[in-house]
Amino acid sequence: MALLEIEDLTVEFRTASGLFRAVDGVSLSVDAGEILAIVGESGSGKSVAMLAVMGLLPWSAKVSARRLVFDGNDIAHLSARERRRIVGKDMAMIFQEPMSSLNPCFTVGFQIGETLKAHLGLSRSERRARSIELLAAVGIPDPERRLSAFPHQLSGGMSQRVMIAIAIACQPKLIIADEPTTALDVTIQAQILELLIALQRETGMGLVLITHDMGVVAETAQRVSVHYAGQKVEEQAVRDLFADPHHPYTAALLAALPERSTGRHLPSIPGVVPGQFDRPPACLFEPRCRFATARCRDKAPPRQGALAGFALCHYPLTHGRPIGHPNPAGREVAA
Amino acid sequence: MPDQAPRPGAPPTTGPLMFSFVVRRILLVIPTFIAIAFLTFVAIRLVPGDPIEVRTGERGISPERLAYFRHELGLDQPVWKQFLDYLWQLAHGDFGTSLSTHAPVLTEFTTLFPATLELALSAMIFAVVLGVPAGVIAATRRGTFVDYSLMGVALTGFSMPIFWWGLLLILFFSVTLGWTPVSGRIDLLYYFEPTTGFMLIDSWLSGEDGAFASAVSHLILPTVVLGTIPLATIARMTRSTMLEVLGEDYVRTARAKGLSPFRVIGIHALRNALIPVVTVIGLQVGMLMAGAVLTEYIFSWPGIGTWLIESIQRRDYPVLQGGILLVSGIVILINILVDLLYGVLNPRIRHAR
Numbered sequence: 001m002a003l004l005e006i007e008d009l010t011v012e013f014r015t016a017s018g019l020f021r022a023v024d025g026v027s028l029s030v031d032a033g034e035i036l037a038i039v040g041e042s043g044s045g046k047s048v049a050m051l052a053v054m055g056l057l058p059w060s061a062k063v064s065a066r067r068l069v070f071d072g073n074d075i076a077h078l079s080a081r082e083r084r085r086i087v088g089k090d091m092a093m094i095f096q097e098p099m100s101s102l103n104p105c106f107t108v109g110f111q112i113g114e115t116l117k118a119h120l121g122l123s124r125s126e127r128r129a130r131s132i133e134l135l136a137a138v139g140i141p142d143p144e145r146r147l148s149a150f151p152h153q154l155s156g157g158m159s160q161r162v163m164i165a166i167a168i169a170c171q172p173k174l175i176i177a178d179e180p181t182t183a184l185d186v187t188i189q190a191q192i193l194e195l196l197i198a199l200q201r202e203t204g205m206g207l208v209l210i211t212h213d214m215g216v217v218a219e220t221a222q223r224v225s226v227h228y229a230g231q232k233v234e235e236q237a238v239r240d241l242f243a244d245p246h247h248p249y250t251a252a253l254l255a256a257l258p259e260r261s262t263g264r265h266l267p268s269i270p271g272v273v274p275g276q277f278d279r280p281p282a283c284l285f286e287p288r289c290r291f292a293t294a295r296c297r298d299k300a301p302p303r304q305g306a307l308a309g310f311a312l313c314h315y316p317l318t319h320g321r322p323i324g325h326p327n328p329a330g331r332e333v334a335a
Numbered sequence: 336m337p338d339q340a341p342r343p344g345a346p347p348t349t350g351p352l353m354f355s356f357v358v359r360r361i362l363l364v365i366p367t368f369i370a371i372a373f374l375t376f377v378a379i380r381l382v383p384g385d386p387i388e389v390r391t392g393e394r395g396i397s398p399e400r401l402a403y404f405r406h407e408l409g410l411d412q413p414v415w416k417q418f419l420d421y422l423w424q425l426a427h428g429d430f431g432t433s434l435s436t437h438a439p440v441l442t443e444f445t446t447l448f449p450a451t452l453e454l455a456l457s458a459m460i461f462a463v464v465l466g467v468p469a470g471v472i473a474a475t476r477r478g479t480f481v482d483y484s485l486m487g488v489a490l491t492g493f494s495m496p497i498f499w500w501g502l503l504l505i506l507f508f509s510v511t512l513g514w515t516p517v518s519g520r521i522d523l524l525y526y527f528e529p530t531t532g533f534m535l536i537d538s539w540l541s542g543e544d545g546a547f548a549s550a551v552s553h554l555i556l557p558t559v560v561l562g563t564i565p566l567a568t569i570a571r572m573t574r575s576t577m578l579e580v581l582g583e584d585y586v587r588t589a590r591a592k593g594l595s596p597f598r599v600i601g602i603h604a605l606r607n608a609l610i611p612v613v614t615v616i617g618l619q620v621g622m623l624m625a626g627a628v629l630t631e632y633i634f635s636w637p638g639i640g641t642w643l644i645e646s647i648q649r650r651d652y653p654v655l656q657g658g659i660l661l662v663s664g665i666v667i668l669i670n671i672l673v674d675l676l677y678g679v680l681n682p683r684i685r686h687a688r
Contacts, residue, residue, distance in 0.1 A: 054591060055590075056587055056590055056591055080596075083593075084593040084594070084595065085593065086593070087590075087591065087592075087593040088591060088592035088593030088594070089593060092591065093591045095584060095587070095588065095591075097584055100583065100584040100585065101584040101585055101587070101588045102585055102588065103585040103588070103589065103603050103606075103607070104585070104607065104681070104682065104683055105606045105607055105680070105681065105682065106603075106606070114592065114594065114598075115592045115593075118592065118593060118594055118598075119593065150682040150683070152682065152683045163588070166588075166592065
């Protein structure tokens, strides 16, 4: 049985101008010891879905799911108190902005020790010993002295290491890392990723890596879930995804990698992710898709099978060619 | 320059940096004092009637006698010379003597000040103890009936003229219900020598039956009246800073740790939200002194406020000038203390520049 199972998760925000659907019927599963990458542009709802799993969304969010099970617990129907016993202990999260994610008013030691006290009930001296151990484990030099440091005395990379130390404090079964390297320098990015992967291998925990960096995905993940405008549009093992993307959006994302560019210009996907007011009626990617037809505008796309990467598309690609498309060459002549 | 932070591990806000900060702040006080002395000095002399005229009243006095008394008090000198003489006197630590009681201004101040301090402290505690939780509750229940009613009450409190509010409370609680006394610090039945000057402590120490209860009941209404505006300000300020802080990433981190809402809000968010609130509390101290003058007058509270108002009526120049200087000194001192507290609350603050 999977460690985390999400079926048909929908998150809607109450806004002044009505409901905004940020996550639209997403299903995912993560096994113990697995690294799953969730990929998508900004605004594709990938962070929101995971925040919903953690129960960290603001009150204006309406979360519904057919099934939301973590480690045998039906987390959608737990009381807030029961849920808090899991969150931070068995399931922990690392955020995008390490500098602002640590509380500026408290020392590093306090912020790590707090988790240990809340979940494991360790005594003061046990907490201190364990905190030093954790800081050493995430590669912070001179951990004993860093315990009394305040967040403003740490660099971004150091802060993210502290955040990781807090996340692994209670030996969680699952870590959700929400773009953990986006706010860091390129050289530090690799270090932090390596650290996460090493910790994952050592402890055998599950790791969900939210990112928009295809390079990171290729280096780390085992399985990839591609999201667009709140929907999961494709899911494949990482090797297969890079070899043969089935959804046109995935293909476009891969084509946009600088390493794969052949011409003088970097390829890009024209347009932006639709927002609350310009949501297309049927296929959400249709306005930006080079294969879109009238059918894509009128009828919501079906979910394809495992062989087609569970692509949410009328004409899933196979080796770059849309199956069943009236004009496989592209959009120009398509009515 | 926030980047000049000490090395990790070194505890902030202590040592020589702190010392030089305090010294610099105290040196800055001197020009402020001269300005305050100048303003009060000129302002009171712009008011028609000098101490002699006020004392002789409507019956008048012969021009020779008037000139004689004025000469006695040095009032026949040009104002600039009087002012320089006054500064010279201040520089020697002499605040002068009251024209009506002939007691040194400093002695009168130190006898009366504990009464004002007791009232002001009590009002501040009242305002903080009710204001901070009210602001936190309003922020966490944002947009609900609770939020709107709390903030409505706060706005009303903030807009209330002190003298009217005081009279209203006296009318209702003292006159109609008879629950609290109308004026003074303690019942006339009790008499004991002041030891600390704080009526609550003195009455407790005196051991007399009911003295402490009487002192408390005298303190309630003035506390409410004086504390209302700071209470409203603190509640509104706490609400707005709390709302800001609740959206911060570190609050989400705290929730992601699985901490109880009480810990997330009461420790992680509140500690950060209080930093601006402490500044506001510091600024309120000046307002509190101004409010104390009116409140004391309404409740015949024998403190600095009553003393200053009477000194205006008597044109008691030394009392007014010295009294205002001393009160401003206290306000400035409290502001420095608040700045220091700010550094304790917020580890990012460094006063070295």
